Amino acid sequence: MSKKEIPSRWIYDYFSPFEVHKHAIKGTLYYGNSDFQEIAVAETECFGRCLILDNEFQSAEFDEYVYHESLVQPALLLHPMPEKVAIIGGGEGAALREVLRHKSVKKAVMVDIDEKVVECSKKYLPTFHNGGFSDERTVLLFGDGREFLEESNELFDVIIMDITCPLEEGPSYKLFTKEFYELVKKKLSVQGVFAIQASTTSPIALNTYSILNRTLSSVFANVFPYAAYIPFFAINWGFNLATDSLDPTLLNRVEIDRRITERVKGELKFYDGTTHQAIFNLPKYVREALTLQTHINLDNSPLTEKFPGRNE
Ligand code: SAM
Numbered sequence: 001m002s003k004k005e006i007p008s009r010w011i012y013d014y015f016s017p018f019e020v021h022k023h024a025i026k027g028t029l030y031y032g033n034s035d036f037q038e039i040a041v042a043e044t045e046c047f048g049r050c051l052i053l054d055n056e057f058q059s060a061e062f063d064e065y066v067y068h069e070s071l072v073q074p075a076l077l078l079h080p081m082p083e084k085v086a087i088i089g090g091g092e093g094a095a096l097r098e099v100l101r102h103k104s105v106k107k108a109v110m111v112d113i114d115e116k117v118v119e120c121s122k123k124y125l126p127t128f129h130n131g132g133f134s135d136e137r138t139v140l141l142f143g144d145g146r147e148f149l150e151e152s153n154e155l156f157d158v159i160i161m162d163i164t165c166p167l168e169e170g171p172s173y174k175l176f177t178k179e180f181y182e183l184v185k186k187k188l189s190v191q192g193v194f195a196i197q198a199s200t201t202s203p204i205a206l207n208t209y210s211i212l213n214r215t216l217s218s219v220f221a222n223v224f225p226y227a228a229y230i231p232f233f234a235i236n237w238g239f240n241l242a243t244d245s246l247d248p249t250l251l252n253r254v255e256i257d258r259r260i261t262e263r264v265k266g267e268l269k270f271y272d273g274t275t276h277q278a279i280f281n282l283p284k285y286v287r288e289a290l291t292l293q294t295h296i297n298l299d300n301s302p303l304t305e306k307f308p309g310r311n312e
Helices: 064-078 094-100 115-124 145-151 178-186 207-217 253-263 273-279 284-292
Strands: 010-016 019-033 038-044 048-053 056-060 084-089 107-112 138-142 156-162 188-200 222-230 235-243
Touching: 010 038, 019 115, 038 115, 048 115, 056 064, 064 094, 064 156, 064 188, 064 222, 064 235, 064 253, 064 273, 084 094, 084 145, 094 107, 094 156, 107 115, 107 145, 115 138, 145 178, 178 188, 178 207, 188 207, 207 222, 207 235, 207 284, 222 273, 222 284, 253 273
Parallel strands: 084 107, 084 156, 107 138, 156 188
Antiparallel strands: 010 019, 019 038, 038 048, 048 056, 188 235, 222 235
């Protein structure tokens, strides 16, 4: 793998042309281009190692568990007994790690478009995947997640979308549309659960989040928006959980803690019954934005963004 230096002590996470969060770095572990995106792995002063794709900050060593537990655990713990799980994207291997904690899981298929991101993660981000790529239950595939689902004959108990934001000219914007969500629904087993990362819930950039929630609601009977504060992003990050039959808001604190104790290997650091109550109760301004949104994201005019949450 080629290696160049990120040419500065500082890396900049642009929220918009007018707002930036900067991190000091100790050094660059990898910097290069794949067929799909620009890839950087840097060692930050505060958050440990981090992955950056097309200038979008993906996750960092010291708080990635907040993002990855939020994305994976509510969906897997809601399902009565998840055995077959698909992860679309997830290059760091950390969503895979969270899935593999579940004793019930017999098969975890991860499909990322970019083999180079996975190579970098294997080499530079060992705590993220924690050996998950070589777990005997893992099936690691390289290709477009939408094509994979179109061609697959399998049904999954849980499908997790851990793909990059729908950047203009990026590899992921076709995996946020109504037509894509209809395809996902066909690939879920009875009681199947679908979870997506869905951009920020910052009050000044709620467009993507509200459109994705509205789009999911046009396909699934029950859609549950939730969000968690990610220190590395310095911003609240939004997720959605979609099902046709189950309801995570009916699970009380005791029941979630019971399921974690029974079903999950190792110690979760973020998600438990109490955290569940916090993340599924969104502030008023987010709930209002979701109620007011009418736009459904379609294949013939898919939303793309330059900065998280801002697609206008
Ligand atoms: N934490 C993330 C964030 O903040 O957006 C997402 C993490 S993960 C690194 C995103 C992965 O999605 C990348 O490895 C990228 O290669 C993959 N990806 C993007 N488009 C894809 C597609 N169409 N099919 C499969 N994987 C895709």
